[in-house]
Amino acid sequence: MFAGKGEAMTTRLYENSVFLEHHTPPGHPERADRLRSLNIALEHPHFAGLERIEAKVANEDAVTLVHPEEQFFAVMRQIPEEDGEINQIEADTYVSERSLQAALTAIGGAMAAVDDVFTGKADNAFVASRPPGHHAEKNKAMGFCLFNTVAIAARHAQKIHGAERVAIVDWDVHHGNGTQDIFWDDPSVLFCSTHQMPLYPGTGAKEDTGVSGNIVNAPLSPNVGSDHFREAFKSRVLSAVKDFSPDLILISAGFDAHHRDPLAQINLVGEDFDWATARLMELADRTANNRVVSVLEGGYDLEALAESAGLHILRLMRG
Numbered sequence: 175m176f177a178g179k180g181e182a183m184t185t186r187l188y189e190n191s192v193f194l195e196h197h198t199p200p201g202h203p204e205r206a207d208r209l210r211s212l213n214i215a216l217e218h219p220h221f222a223g224l225e226r227i228e229a230k231v232a233n234e235d236a237v238t239l240v241h242p243e244e245q246f247f248a249v250m251r252q253i254p255e256e257d258g259e260i261n262q263i264e265a266d267t268y269v270s271e272r273s274l275q276a277a278l279t280a281i282g283g284a285m286a287a288v289d290d291v292f293t294g295k296a297d298n299a300f301v302a303s304r305p306p307g308h309h310a311e312k313n314k315a316m317g318f319c320l321f322n323t324v325a326i327a328a329r330h331a332q333k334i335h336g337a338e339r340v341a342i343v344d345w346d347v348h349h350g351n352g353t354q355d356i357f358w359d360d361p362s363v364l365f366c367s368t369h370q371m372p373l374y375p376g377t378g379a380k381e382d383t384g385v386s387g388n389i390v391n392a393p394l395s396p397n398v399g400s401d402h403f404r405e406a407f408k409s410r411v412l413s414a415v416k417d418f419s420p421d422l423i424l425i426s427a428g429f430d431a432h433h434r435d436p437l438a439q440i441n442l443v444g445e446d447f448d449w450a451t452a453r454l455m456e457l458a459d460r461t462a463n464n465r466v467v468s469v470l471e472g473g474y475d476l477e478a479l480a481e482s483a484g485l486h487i488l489r490l491m492r493g
């Protein structure tokens with residue numbers, strides 16, 4: 175437990191079959207096959223040491239850590255009663271009969287992972303959930319996201335475990351507008367994002383720095399690759415996290431900056447996610463007792479997602 179850099183870590187993986195029961199229309203990129211693809215990769219003997227835990231469903235109170243109660247009910251009202259039905263709740267955001275259960279179970283998994291790293295049951299954890307969460311603003315479900323899972327995990331760490339400073343690092347290729355919205359005026363949470371610009375949702379300018387410099391945006395131009403990403407990650411994200419000295423590092427782990435991804439034009443390779451994970455683990459070793467909790471966001475090419483998330487999890491396990 176609490177092994178130093180380069181020693182084996184205790185890594186937990188939170189999963190639940192309900193994540194496969196959140197359905198979107200045919201052709202939608204955010205689909206259950208994403209997790210099926212990752213699960214096949216995780217069958218490799220490399221992952222034998224992973225502690226795989228069934229995520230439990232969170233209750234409505236967890237949602238209200240960052241969203242008003244009305245937002246919970248607004249999503250609930252849209253849930254269809256019949257299996258097989260799909261409702262569109264926003265431009266590209268859909269719900270099926272089990273979507274609320276899936277979103278609440280993603281939150282339950284992320285909160286349990288936070289509990290684990292604060293109580294010493296694990297050094298770090300990955301939550302293999304869907305729907306994703308980082309586009310969900312305080313008052314708005316959008317961009318495939320219903321509730322902001324990683325933001326709720328941050329608030330849970332503060333409320334239950336007394337974390338004074340929580341850093342959220344978001345390397346999904348889309349800007350985490352929801353997380354920025356929620357923590358804009360809160361100096362106790364640092365939010366750092368690398369993302370392609372211009373790209374959906376259009377936010378994430380470098381000049382947007384929050385109430386106290388607690389928002390750090392590192393936009394990347396289309397068609398850049400590993401070198402640009404690593405330079406921005408080092409000079410903007412890692413330096414900010416180091417200065418902030420967090421008690422916990424949360425990762426909004428999207429893998430759609432991979433060159434194979436159909437939704438963006440950043441040309442990363444799987445090894446870049448391994449590299450970024452290792453750099454954050456070094457900082458967590460220094461300031462946060464190794465505490466890292468990573469939550470799956472985007473990543474829409476099945477092969478790239480399985481490879482990149484696999485390397486990310488392997489790095490969490492190996493330190």
Ligand SMILES: [Zn+2]
Nearest residue numbers: 346347348472
């Ligand atoms: Zn994304």
